[in-house]
Amino acid sequence: MLVTAVSVAVTASCTVGGDRDRRDDSRAKETPPAPTRSAPAKTGPVLAVKIDNVPQARPQTGLNAADVVYAEQVEGGLSRLMAVYATRLPDRVGPVRSARESDLELLRQFDEPVLAFSGAQSRLLPLIDAAPVQAEPPGTASDAYTRAADRPSPHNLYARPGRLLSAAPGADALTTGFRFGPAPAGGTAVNSRTVRYPTAEFTFTWSPQRHRWLVAMDGTEAVTTDAGALAPATVVVQQVTVRPSDFHDSLGNYTPYTETVGSGTAEVLRDGKAYDAKWQRADGADGTRFTTDDGKPLNFADGQVWVVYAQR
Structure with missing residues (x-):
């Protein structure tokens, strides 16, 4: 459907269970172009894509084009990503995986965002339908998805952003x-x-040459199939409450719910430095405000932002 190392470990709690939803291995020599904040303003929704992040899903495709990448904990202490696109659209993004209840609260900050996901458990689907998002799973936008022949299911579903949005909204x-x-x-x-999550790990290492934070996942450098190394300009480690949701898999394992409305502390990484910060999001319709300890707004570096949710 087309619509117009110094290492600090943060350990998060989790429920036990598996995900039950229906390479170039060399680092690129150049950092890919960063999303720009000076792109001409356009109208339309952002595109949010749920992206698989287990080892079998790597290297991913299209992540470097995202303006924001959110990392959250899912069943079994594993991690999953949500990439948000506004200033440019890659040809392909994935592998695409299922939505979680937490995503609906996180996405309320955007105006009717398009959500690309592979599906969700049956009890969650009515909440997705009622949420202020434009849900576009393969069942409603089949021409926007393709399966890769060189990967096993379910790690082989990819979205075509150009068939979900007419243009990047800006x-x-x-x-x-x-x-x-x-x-x-x-x-x-x-x-x-x-x-660190119970069974997943992100490391961000500062590269003075590229002036970016190079990403490693589970101890291995993270690259994409289309644009080399993952290298955000700003990384936010946001301390949040992660609790069991009302949903669980077929084995009775509860899905973690990441609370993104409220307030707390964070660490902001930019320009080779770490800054202690406070965060506040009073309502789901609001964005998240980050300030220094003295209450002044904390600016991010221009370029891609990664937000990693960690248990308080």
């Missing part, structure tokens, strides 16, 4: 609450940060 559609600009005073020089 930076004005990114109603995240993030601010971009010069770095604040202070900060602590760091080489790397590691965030």
Whole structure:
């Protein structure tokens, strides 16, 4: 359907269970172009894509084109990504996987976003239908998806963003609450940060040559099939509450629910430094405001942002 290392470990709790929903291995020599905040304003929704992140799903495709990448915990202590696109659309994104209840709260900050996902458990589908999102799974937008022959199912489903959006809506559609600009005073020089879930791990290592944070997943450098190394300009480690949701898989294992409305602490990584921060999101319709300890807005570096949700 077309619509107009210094390492600090943060351990998150989880429920036990599996996900039951229906390479170039070399690092690129150049950092891919960063999403820009000066793109001409357009109208239309952002595209949010749920992306598989188990080892069998890597390397992913299309992640470097995202403006924002959110990392959350799912069943079994594993991780899953949600990539948000506004300033440019890649030809292909994936592998695409299923939605979670937490996604609906997170996406309320955008105006009727298009959500690309492979499906969801039956009890969650009515909530997705009632949410202020434009749900576009393969069952309603079959021409926007394709299966890769060189990967086993379910790690082989890919979305074609150009068949879900007529055009990238532009930076004005990114109603995240993030601010971009010069770095604040202070900060602590760091080489790397590691965030650990029970059975997944992210490490972000500063590259002075590329002026970006290079991503590793489960101890292996993260690359994409189409644009080389994953290298965000800003990384946010956001301390949140992760609790069992009302949903569980066929074995009775509960799905973690990540609470993104509220307030708490965070660490913002930019320009080779770490900044202690506070975050606040008073309502689901709001973006998230990040401030320094003295209450001043904390600017992010221009380019891609990764937000990694970690248990308080």
